[in-house]
Amino acid sequence: MVRNMTASTTVASHKEIHFKIKRQDGPNSQPYWEEFKMPYAPQHNVISALLYLREHPVNTKGQRVAPVAWESNCMEEVCGACSMLVNGVPRQACAALVDDLAQPIVLEPLTKFPIIRDLAVDRQKMFDALIRVKAWVPLDGSQDVHEPAPRISPADQALRYAFSRCMTCGCCMEACPQYHDRSDFIGPAPLGQVALHNSHPTGGFFKSDRLHALMDPGGIAGCGNAQNCFKVCPKDIPLTHAIGALGRQTTVQWLRDLLIK
Amino acid sequence: MAKQRVVVVGGGLGGLWATLRLAEAGHSVDLFSLFPVKRSHSCCAQGGINAVLDIKGQHDSVEQHVTDTIKGGDYLGDQPPIKTMCQDAPGLVRTYDRMGVTFSRTPEGIMDQRLFGGVKNRRTCFAGATTGAQLLYGIDEQVRAHEGGGRVRKLEFWEFLSLVLDEQGVCRGIAALNVRTMKVETFRADIVLLATGGAGLIWGRSTMSTNCTGAAAARAYQQGAKFANGEFAQFHPTAMKGHDKLRLMSEACRGEGGRVWVPRKPGDTRLGRDIPENERFHFLEEWYPAYGNTCPRDVASRALVRVTRHMGMGVRGQDIVYLDLTHKPREFLEARLGGILDMYQTFAGVDPYTNPMEVFPSMHYTMGGLWVGYEKDGQTGGMAHISPKNHATSVPGLYACGECDFAYHGANRLGANSLLSASFSGRVAGDAAAAYLKNLKSSCDKVPDSVHDAERKRQEEINQALLARTGGENASTLHHQLGELMQQYVFVERDNAGLDKALAGIGELKERAKKISLDDKGNWSNQSLPWARQVQDMIVLGEVMTKCARLRDECRGSHYKAEFELKQPEGKFAGDPEYEAYTEKWKANNERWLKHSIATHTPAGPQVEYWPVDSSVMPPTKPRDYR
Numbered sequence: 001m002v003r004n005m006t007a008s009t010t011v012a013s014h015k016e017i018h019f020k021i022k023r024q025d026g027p028n029s030q031p032y033w034e035e036f037k038m039p040y041a042p043q044h045n046v047i048s049a050l051l052y053l054r055e056h057p058v059n060t061k062g063q064r065v066a067p068v069a070w071e072s073n074c075m076e077e078v079c080g081a082c083s084m085l086v087n088g089v090p091r092q093a094c095a096a097l098v099d100d101l102a103q104p105i106v107l108e109p110l111t112k113f114p115i116i117r118d119l120a121v122d123r124q125k126m127f128d129a130l131i132r133v134k135a136w137v138p139l140d141g142s143q144d145v146h147e148p149a150p151r152i153s154p155a156d157q158a159l160r161y162a163f164s165r166c167m168t169c170g171c172c173m174e175a176c177p178q179y180h181d182r183s184d185f186i187g188p189a190p191l192g193q194v195a196l197h198n199s200h201p202t203g204g205f206f207k208s209d210r211l212h213a214l215m216d217p218g219g220i221a222g223c224g225n226a227q228n229c230f231k232v233c234p235k236d237i238p239l240t241h242a243i244g245a246l247g248r249q250t251t252v253q254w255l256r257d258l259l260i261k
Numbered sequence: 262m263a264k265q266r267v268v269v270v271g272g273g274l275g276g277l278w279a280t281l282r283l284a285e286a287g288h289s290v291d292l293f294s295l296f297p298v299k300r301s302h303s304c305c306a307q308g309g310i311n312a313v314l315d316i317k318g319q320h321d322s323v324e325q326h327v328t329d330t331i332k333g334g335d336y337l338g339d340q341p342p343i344k345t346m347c348q349d350a351p352g353l354v355r356t357y358d359r360m361g362v363t364f365s366r367t368p369e370g371i372m373d374q375r376l377f378g379g380v381k382n383r384r385t386c387f388a389g390a391t392t393g394a395q396l397l398y399g400i401d402e403q404v405r406a407h408e409g410g411g412r413v414r415k416l417e418f419w420e421f422l423s424l425v426l427d428e429q430g431v432c433r434g435i436a437a438l439n440v441r442t443m444k445v446e447t448f449r450a451d452i453v454l455l456a457t458g459g460a461g462l463i464w465g466r467s468t469m470s471t472n473c474t475g476a477a478a479a480r481a482y483q484q485g486a487k488f489a490n491g492e493f494a495q496f497h498p499t500a501m502k503g504h505d506k507l508r509l510m511s512e513a514c515r516g517e518g519g520r521v522w523v524p525r526k527p528g529d530t531r532l533g534r535d536i537p538e539n540e541r542f543h544f545l546e547e548w549y550p551a552y553g554n555t556c557p558r559d560v561a562s563r564a565l566v567r568v569t570r571h572m573g574m575g576v577r578g579q580d581i582v583y584l585d586l587t588h589k590p591r592e593f594l595e596a597r598l599g600g601i602l603d604m605y606q607t608f609a610g611v612d613p614y615t616n617p618m619e620v621f622p623s624m625h626y627t628m629g630g631l632w633v634g635y636e637k638d639g640q641t642g643g644m645a646h647i648s649p650k651n652h653a654t655s656v657p658g659l660y661a662c663g664e665c666d667f668a669y670h671g672a673n674r675l676g677a678n679s680l681l682s683a684s685f686s687g688r689v690a691g692d693a694a695a696a697y698l699k700n701l702k703s704s705c706d707k708v709p710d711s712v713h714d715a716e717r718k719r720q721e722e723i724n725q726a727l728l729a730r731t732g733g734e735n736a737s738t739l740h741h742q743l744g745e746l747m748q749q750y751v752f753v754e755r756d757n758a759g760l761d762k763a764l765a766g767i768g769e770l771k772e773r774a775k776k777i778s779l780d781d782k783g784n785w786s787n788q789s790l791p792w793a794r795q796v797q798d799m800i801v802l803g804e805v806m807t808k809c810a811r812l813r814d815e816c817r818g819s820h821y822k823a824e825f826e827l828k829q830p831e832g833k834f835a836g837d838p839e840y841e842a843y844t845e846k847w848k849a850n851n852e853r854w855l856k857h858s859i860a861t862h863t864p865a866g867p868q869v870e871y872w873p874v875d876s877s878v879m880p881p882t883k884p885r886d887y888r
Binding site: 041047051066067071073081095097116130134137146148152153165197200 | 278354395398503600610735
């Protein structure tokens with residue numbers, strides 16, 4: 001999805017790869033722009049280019065500078081580490097192919113998370129949110145109980161698989177207009193995980209706990225239905241579908257709570 | 262007695278399983294990781310996890326899984342732990358299923374199974390083609406529940422630097438670097454478990470993640486832990502070409518019917534899809550009719566090298582063969598392999614549903630690793646389920662599990678056995694650690710502060726020296742050169758002249774590494790500093806692997822030297838006199854070489870000795886034969 005948005009840019013053939021990178025030395029420093037040019041080679045992606053610049057950290061003014069800081073690991077768009085803004089779009093930088101990008105390639109850190117340094121940000125609050133919504137299936141221990149989970153139809157598995165591919169990369173949070181430092185909205189990614197775990201036969205045993213967490217301030221009511229989350233998700237997770245379904249479930253839960261009172 | 266402290270380093274499948282078991286046993290665990298554990302390299306595993314469920318009417322059995330694993334590893338694995346791992350595999354996948362892992366289903370809604378390499382039965386549970394990620398998320402969520410409950414404290418963005426050893430040489434904690442503040446601290450622990458993964462980066466490019474440097478294992482090795490079977494590295498036959506990473510195309514592609522071929526006409530310039538069937542050379546199917554495209558990885562990788570480099574039949578004359586799925590229906594491929602086919606499309610820019618994929622062998626997995634022991638169960642002949650001897654390294658108080666240990670896979674790992682061994686070994690190591698703690702008389706709190714201060718100071722001085730140095734060597738440049746040596750000389754085919762060159766080259770790199778200087782002298786989130794240290798440790802471990810390869814004058818599993826090959830007589834099988842003569846030679850060779858190579862660190866380099874293999878489950882009477 002993101003790929004199509006950026007791949008449509010016409011790209012002239014280049015002898016060089018030109019980067020414009022927003023840098024910041026630390027959490028309390030002022031940001032600044034620095035440009036780098038490196039020799040063109042086919043099949044570069046943004047991370048492989050950053051690896052080249054780590055070895056040759058010379059800016060366009062000819063100064064040898066401290067290499068750019070960033071996070072990456074898998075290099076194949078499955079670990080979620082290398083999220084950043086590439087030409088303004090939040091995505092996995094390792095899957096952003098230089099040949100598909102307009103130059104200069106502009107790299108910026110995600111804006112919805114505290115900056116650590118340069119392109120590295122602190123996404124801890126996404127993991128904290130997973131604890132808040134109890135994003136796990138309750139087990140009576142990890143020992144074998146000589147039974148598998150209850151049967152799950154291939155169709156249900158396919159839907160759950162769509163949600164279980166979430167890498168906690170933060171692209172959806174970045175794109176969500178309701179998720180920012182002046183709002184307590186939990187954001188789309190944890191909502192997808194609530195949908196995933198509520199849909200499991202025994203994960204559903206925590207369903208009302210999870211729904212109550214979403215009925216609290218900062219919960220599902222914070223969604224403004226901009227639908228940006230689904231558009232930028234590198235794994236095409238149907239987050240808007242989940243949020244719609246959870247909206248209905250929380251209403252039912254609210255009614256049920258009234259009756260039980 | 263004071264509350265006991267546990268340190269686990271590494272949060273992939275092995276480390277998370279160990280953490281979970283220890284938390285369930287009531288211990289508080291400090292879990293260290295270079296990055297959020299959910300991003301660990303386990304997430305890159307694709308094809309599946311082996312467990313005998315026998316749901317396809319093939320009369321599969323645990324005994325057969327044991328046999329396939331032992332033979333797949335060319336008999337070099339200690340057999341009691343292999344036996345217990347295979348026995349416990351069905352229970353492990355059932356547990357994953359209960360965790361909510363999105364395993365692919367049969368029409369009846371039970372876990373489906375597919376075929377993998379080196380076996381004849383459908384034994385591999387899978388979740389599309391992202392099985393590793395799905396298993397990792399399942400166990401990550403269970404550990405997160407304990408994190409919420411206060412039993413587990415995650416220390417992410419911390420790098421393990423060294424062990425804290427007391428006067429008796431017992432492991433009493435670790436020194437670690439906060440990679441944001443750049444502060445070194447030591448942490449007290451009554452037991453330390455390393456679950457720090459493989460070391461593919463030593464080859465420069467591999468299928469592994471950029472953090473799979475093996476540095477943690479190298480550090481433990483340099484502090485006295487023995488490193489076993491370093492020469493055994495797996496080269497996966499089907500990885501994409503690339504100059505940054507060699508991205509894996511799962512063995513599941515072949516398990517689901519993918520065919521490997523090259524054009525019959527060398528240098529054929531047509532696109533793969535335009536070459537008619539009768540002009541395609543399906544060399545694996547011709548050479549290994551019994552197993553065909555799903556022969557084991559070491560066998561397949563050698564065949565790929567033979568057809569490209571020796572026969573000159575690589576696609577466009579290059580180191581490339583075709584991995585072809587285009588004859589399978591699109592819906593089938595999307596459901597079962599969609600995740601990786603998308604990846605091929607992204608990085609190659611070519612549609613794998615309509616074009617055969619271009620692949621070549623790549624460094625993929627380290628069978629060798631830190632030596633760990635086990636307690637044999639006298640009654641079952643397997644490994645005792647709970648014993649403090651299981652997964653204990655040669656350093657008291659230090660345990661290891663997952664890919665950083667050397668167990669289970671011998672000289673070659675079977676596909677879909679790594680998600681199994683990572684999970685199983687983590688579980689066993691966690692239980693072993695709990696047993697060790699139960700018997701432990703002294704507390705790490707009694708270790709004098711001076712021991713910790715000395716280790717912290719030692720590490721700080723290493724860092725200060727690196728920051729102050731102006732030697733002019735660049736860590737990344739040295740890393741590339743190490744990778745080039747390993748790719749050229751310590752790859753699928755090896756010879757002693759080449760290995761000598763590699764050892765000489767590594768010796769030079771070791772010297773030059775003393776002159777590494779950093780482009781970043783800062784004290785906040787300085788990524789150059791840990792990278793420079795990792796490169797130095799990769800050189801040390803690369804030397805161990807190369808030295809062990811140089812010393813082993815035989816062919817076994819992934820380790821192949823043509824000069825010492827015992828050739829299987831062509832067209833002859835068991836019962837033929839020629840074949841029986843070959844078997845006798847093979848047995849004589851086993852007398853000499855069916856042994857673990859055990860490396861011990863010395864300032865002059867690795868000292869290597871040979872330890873026996875426990876072959877009590879299935880003694881080696883028949884050579885591997887996949888024809």
